[in-house]
Amino acid sequence: MLELEAMPGSVRESVVRLARLVEPGGTIIPSVFRHLAADDSLLAAVETTLRAASTAGLLDTTYDQMRTTLTKMADEWPLPVHRVQDSATRAVIEPFAATIPRVLAASAILRTAFAGTPCPRARHG
Numbered sequence: 001m002l003e004l005e006a007m008p009g010s011v012r013e014s015v016v017r018l019a020r021l022v023e024p025g026g027t028i029i030p031s032v033f034r035h036l037a038a039d040d041s042l043l044a045a046v047e048t049t050l051r052a053a054s055t056a057g058l059l060d061t062t063y064d065q066m067r068t069t070l071t072k073m074a075d076e077w078p079l080p081v082h083r084v085q086d087s088a089t090r091a092v093i094e095p096f097a098a099t100i101p102r103v104l105a106a107s108a109i110l111r112t113a114f115a116g117t118p119c120p121r122a123r124h125g
Helices: 008-023 031-036 042-056 059-076 087-093 096-115
Strands: none
Touching: 008 031, 008 042, 008 096, 031 042, 031 087, 042 059, 042 096
8 A cells, every 4th residue: 555655646636635525624544545546547437436426415425324324233232332531532533433434435336336236225316
């Protein structure tokens, strides 16, 4: 996996644009996008697909569905998941609370787009 500093400028810019789609705050670059940096054509296809999904509202819709599903699953686990109490630790992990489900949403969209089958749960209107 390439680090940002080792990427050619245009590749780095593409990776950062992808990261901003899933984490608008701009503090996290998901490693999945850094892995894609080694393949320019795949990186371009992913960026085109996710940008179109974002523009159409599909990324946000899928994200909302993911958060709802993941929250429900966590609420139903047999063992309780306790909130982290340490404020320093919370400050470190808090940005991931939105980023992880958005990366999962992006992954679901990409799986659907690259498999050529419609996404059954993403409905508009």
